Amino acid sequence: MMGRFSNPVLLKELKLRFRAFKSFSGLMFYLAVLCIFVAGFLLIYTQFSGTGFFRPSDSFTMFAVLSVLQMGLVMFITPGLTAGAISTEREKQTLNILLTTTQSSTQIIVGKLLSSVVFLVLMLVAGLPLYSLVFLFGGVSPSQFITIFLFYLVTLIAIGSIGIMFSTITKRTIVSMIATYGAMIFLAGITAFFFFVGVSMEQMQAQTGNVQNLTPFSPITYFWASINPGALMITMLYPDMSNALESIVGISLPIWIVYLIFYMLITVICLFIATRKLRANMKTNR
Amino acid sequence: MMVDIQGLTKKYGSFTALDNLTLSLDEGVVFGFVGANGAGKSTTFSILATLLSPTSGDAFINGKSVVKEPKEVRKLIGYMPDFFGVYDQLKADEYLDFYGASYGLSHAERQVLIPQLLELVNLSHKRYEYVDLLSRGMKQRLCLARSLIHDPKVLILDEPASGLDPRARVEMRDILKHLKSMGKTILISSHILPELAEMCDEIGVIDNGKLIAHGNVATIQQQLQGDKRIIVKVIDQIERARQFFEEDPLISSIELEDTNSLAFNYRGSTDDQVQLLRKALLADLPIYALREEEKDLEDVFMAITKGADVV
Incomplete structure (x- = not known):
């Protein structure tokens, strides 16, 4: 029973990853950044309040900023962990041997992705003691906290899948790395830019009185906001922002639904392509 | 199979x-x-x-x-x-x-x-x-x-x-x-x-x-053998031996290896080879050794990689 679910690539990758010094140094760097931030935040807020108190509203601000910071770190680290998953095997000349084993392409790709996801989840879990400070001071509900972590999970799996796909279809890790970071910048930055461009155009049209042309822009503008991780995070932290966004674009569908569908779709498509292209030189790809 | x-x-x-x-x-x-x-x-x-x-x-x-x-x-x-x-x-x-x-x-x-x-x-x-x-x-x-x-x-x-x-x-x-x-x-x-x-x-x-x-x-x-390579050792009269073998139409690429021996390619059969040796002895050439150079796989490989037309 256990054998059916065991994935040799996953187990091997975990073993290699946790033996590598860079994994521990990466984790240490990640926690150090969070520690410095939390310590600095507490110091600044207690100093500025004059009383030495830390109010629940300050605690929520810390949670919000910490979440955004953690999201940034996750988005920065995920491509680095996944974009070399297959191309490194190719460069080290271990891929051909792996492909002559009886493991399926799906098993290999999923094993590679899960090993990266597990490490990233470990990073998130390792940061929990720092998050727990938020609960110490109050102002944040556990459901909000869980929602944010689910959001991380969906996002990192999708970015990880993009990294694995590029790693499979490109021959060199550096190319795969650039492509994955490029995709991530598009999702996190360019979509925000498009959103603001869309909103600006709508506002300009509204000001000139050309209201009948407003509708065609709205779904696209809404879409750019929906697939932007930053926008979703803001609406999760501040639900009022979600209402504001709805009024701007005129669509009442919560953006997290579009986000979830879009990122799940990305995950499925990328993993499908990676699986198909892993044995690209074989017609049957089994 | x-x-x-x-x-x-x-x-x-x-x-x-x-x-x-x-x-x-x-x-x-x-x-x-x-x-x-x-x-x-x-x-x-x-x-x-x-x-x-x-x-x-x-x-x-x-x-x-x-x-x-x-x-x-x-x-x-x-x-x-x-x-x-x-x-x-x-x-x-x-x-x-x-x-x-x-x-x-x-x-x-x-x-x-x-x-x-x-x-x-x-x-x-x-x-x-x-x-x-x-x-x-x-x-x-x-x-x-x-x-x-x-x-x-x-x-x-x-x-x-x-x-x-x-x-x-x-x-x-x-x-x-x-x-x-x-x-x-x-x-x-x-x-x-x-x-x-x-x-x-x-x-x-x-x-x-x-x-x-x-x-x-x-x-x-x-x-992959092709032409045989034959080495002949002669006492003193190496130049006379070279002239003798040059006259045989089945022989090509004669080379003097040292003062006592010469080598050539021979495309005749074993019977032809017997006749050649007999003629050489009748011509009073002081031949004291004649041997066929064996080709090993290394030679075969070299012949192939030079683009030799075999099979």
């Missing part, structure tokens, strides 16, 4: 890497694949190892098609590429354990097999060493053990002795002889032709993607 290659062709654009290769090997045969770099050996092995699809044709391992049933074929073959890497941060036994698991072997099976395989390749003492600390020869042997982990019927070894020092080559050769005695069908490519001659039952010679000769070692040598 354990290996049956039928009209295998592989093209990369206008370049034909493999041209209608047809070859059959029985179970237990050790087959040596000979050819210059880029002749098509590795392409053939990659197709057999299910890493590459042929443009046309097919190959069957124990009746399973490499094109249509690659997963079944992978159970039957153990593949060792010419260049390979290892996972540096795994120990030797973990390395084998990973591949054992990759072939679907249970933990219990792997625990029994790993010490046996390490023993087979003389690496028992390195069982708990990290792979990156092993020498090149040891890594080659570990890779060979890896290719045996699922007890394949056919071993495909692409230049297994390349880059090894003479001692490591001898060790590798001994292991391969042992595998041969176990009844494995082994396909091996190498440039170290005398070694191939020693351990192979059959040899295939490939050039520009075409199989130009196939048979046992003696047959191949005979097939």
Whole structure:
């Protein structure tokens, strides 16, 4: 029973990853950044309040900023962990041997992705003691906290899948790395830019009185906001922002639904392509 | 028939890497694949190892098609590429354990097999060493053990002795002889032709993607022999001997080797050779030795790579 679910690539990758010094140094760097931030935040807020108190509203601000910071770190680290998953095997000349084993392409790709996801989840879990400070001071509900972590999970799996796909279809890790970071910048930055461009155009049209042309822009503008991780995070932290966004674009569908569908779709498509292209030189790809 | 290659062709654009290769090997045969770099050996092995699809044709391992049933074929073959890497941060036994698991072997099976395989390749003492600390020869042997982990019927070894020092080559050769005695069908490519001659039952010679000769070692040598090279030793009268042999229409490329001997190519039969010697003795040439230079596989290989038209 256990054998059916065991994935040799996953187990091997975990073993290699946790033996590598860079994994521990990466984790240490990640926690150090969070520690410095939390310590600095507490110091600044207690100093500025004059009383030495830390109010629940300050605690929520810390949670919000910490979440955004953690999201940034996750988005920065995920491509680095996944974009070399297959191309490194190719460069080290271990891929051909792996492909002559009886493991399926799906098993290999999923094993590679899960090993990266597990490490990233470990990073998130390792940061929990720092998050727990938020609960110490109050102002944040556990459901909000869980929602944010689910959001991380969906996002990192999708970015990880993009990294694995590029790693499979490109021959060199550096190319795969650039492509994955490029995709991530598009999702996190360019979509925000498009959103603001869309909103600006709508506002300009509204000001000139050309209201009948407003509708065609709205779904696209809404879409750019929906697939932007930053926008979703803001609406999760501040639900009022979600209402504001709805009024701007005129669509009442919560953006997290579009986000979830879009990122799940990305995950499925990328993993499908990676699986198909892993044995690209074989017609049957089994 | 354990290996049956039928009209295998592989093209990369206008370049034909493999041209209608047809070859059959029985179970237990050790087959040596000979050819210059880029002749098509590795392409053939990659197709057999299910890493590459042929443009046309097919190959069957124990009746399973490499094109249509690659997963079944992978159970039957153990593949060792010419260049390979290892996972540096795994120990030797973990390395084998990973591949054992990759072939679907249970933990219990792997625990029994790993010490046996390490023993087979003389690496028992390195069982708990990290792979990156092993020498090149040891890594080659570990890779060979890896290719045996699922007890394949056919071993495909692409230049297994390349880059090894003479001692490591001898060790590798001994292991391969042992595998041969176990009844494995082994396909091996190498440039170290005398070694191939020693351990192979059959040899295939490939050039520009075409199989130009196939048979046992003696047959191949005979097939590719071409003109005989004869060396004659004469006392004092070397110039007179040269003039005498130059007159024979079956002789070409006469060269003086030193003051007492000369060599020439002879395309006559053995009977012609007898007549030639008789004529030389009647002409009172002081010949004290005449011998035919034997061509080994190395010469055959050199002839092929020069583009000699054989078969």
